[in-house]
Amino acid sequence: MQIIKAEHISMQFNMASEKVDNIKEYLIRKIKGHISYDILWALQDVSFTMEAGESVALVGLNGSGKSTFLKVLAGVLEPTGGTINVRGSIAPLIELGAGFDIDLTAKENVWLNGAILGYPRPVMRTYYDDIVAFSGLGQFMDVPVKNFSSGMLARLAFSVMTFGTPDILIVDEVLAVGDFTFQEKCRRRIAEMQRNGTAILFVSHNMEQVREICTRAVWLEKGKVMADGECCQVTEQYMKKGEQAGGESVLP
Known part of the structure; x- marks a missing residue:
């Protein structure tokens, strides 16, 4: 199709x-x-x-x-x-931090981006823990993203945009940003999304x-x-x- x-x-x-x-x-x-x-x-x-x-x-x-x-x-x-x-549906990772409010915490930005992408709150509750676990930013979720490094911002953005199965x-x-281990993690996630269509x-x-x-x-x-x-x-x-x-x- x-x-x-x-x-x-x-x-x-x-x-x-x-x-x-x-x-x-x-x-x-x-x-x-x-x-x-x-x-x-x-x-x-x-x-x-x-x-x-x-x-x-x-x-x-x-x-x-x-x-x-x-x-x-x-x-x-x-x-x-x-x-x-x-x-x-489109999950766009076009610019690092696009769609984020730098004065909000990482947690608040997860919910904000979920709303922008059209996901209802019950769906976001289902995926929230998985998003945090994939990003590896658990201890930083209550920190405003304006204090994040580019690598941390990339982790959060990729984790938010790739949960579920967008079309x-x-x-x-x-993938040019961030450490080698997270880049490998991202490639595995992309391969999984490809298998899911x-x-x-x-x-x-x-x-x-x-x-x-x-x-x-x-x-x-x-x-x-x-x-x-x-x-x-x-x-x-x-x-x-x-x-x-x-x-x-x-x-x-």
Whole structure:
């Protein structure tokens, strides 16, 4: 069953071409029509489909449009052009700490994210102890997350987003944060979710992880799809191109 269908997705950002020091100056210039913009196309005519239970990697250099596409898919951004249809629930691990209130405790953020994801309180009560156990943060659950390290935040975010069995799991570089043992724990959890039918959309610069988790890869460059196919073949093409380019980013 097709779970994601994106057709001709384009995303434009307007970037101010001159520096404005404060909001008052910006508003005055905007009213007078003195603000000029440079247009950046983060995505250009991207079409993409994904089947239920499939594991797909998005690869590309920094600035290639991967995170923008994930945000469009998750409903965080409205595309400038094109249409996107998603069937089922999404667990988005797009930005470290996204959806967390830094002034709330870890425990309070678990309940907050459960509500955001649409889970009723009885369901959260069922899963709460498992979330805490998986994160390994039992003694820190009453601490505000603003005092957490990036590794602790990654533990909490991954544990909250992967409880239950969402239809789609989006993972954007979260496994790059945290210690080796927790990364291994996360990979085992992802493998378990795959066996239970969750579709995985995975972003990482670690090609070893990509090949371990995914069977298909989509290569983005300057917001365009360069290749879409069997994971090892596409990642090999991507890495070869990167070596030829000297490893430079496609955008400044």
